[in-house]
Amino acid sequence: MTIAVVEGWIEEPLRQFVDEARVLLALLLHPSGQVLAQHGFTRAVDVMSACALAAAIHASSGELGRQLDGRPFGALHHAGRERQIFLAPAATPRGPLVCLAVFDEATSLGLVQLYFAELRARLASAAPAEREERPVLAGNFEFELNRNLAVLFGRA
Secondary structure, eight states, X not given: OOEEESSGGGHHHHHHHHHHHTOSEEEEEOTTSOEEEEESOOOHHHHHHHHHHHHHHHHHHHHHHHHHXXXXXXXXXXXXXXXXXXXXXXXXXXXXXXXXXXXXXXXXHHHHHHHHHHHHHHHHHHSOSOOOOOOTTOTTHHHHHHHHHHHHTTOO
8 A cells, every 4th residue: 555645744644544444545635735645546637636626625515514504514425336435624733634535345434434533633643733834825836736746656
């Protein structure tokens, strides 16, 4: 199993989640769409597409939840014929993250939810206390995105 991370503190919590929940694909990203860690992807373009879609779904469902219920929707789930998608936020001392997990019949939604709760706790305790203060959508967003992808796929 290959897990690639941009920030080292994310690796072990994500590794445990992937092992325990038996997910096929996993992404941890900033709500802006910047990838921080991935498991199971073989092409950078797939990671970029999945991050963009996950960030857009997270943002739009959050706003829909605020409009309907006064608070953002939490975890989202979609069951396909052969694979299922789980998308949920995780708060850390370094700021919010979004987790995207794809799984099949080798596991269940209940197990993914259970181990995601543990992932959240592990990320919160593993995150360094110091927070880098810089704008999320800085002028160099594209450069940062490309740098993160290069790190994840061993080209940096």
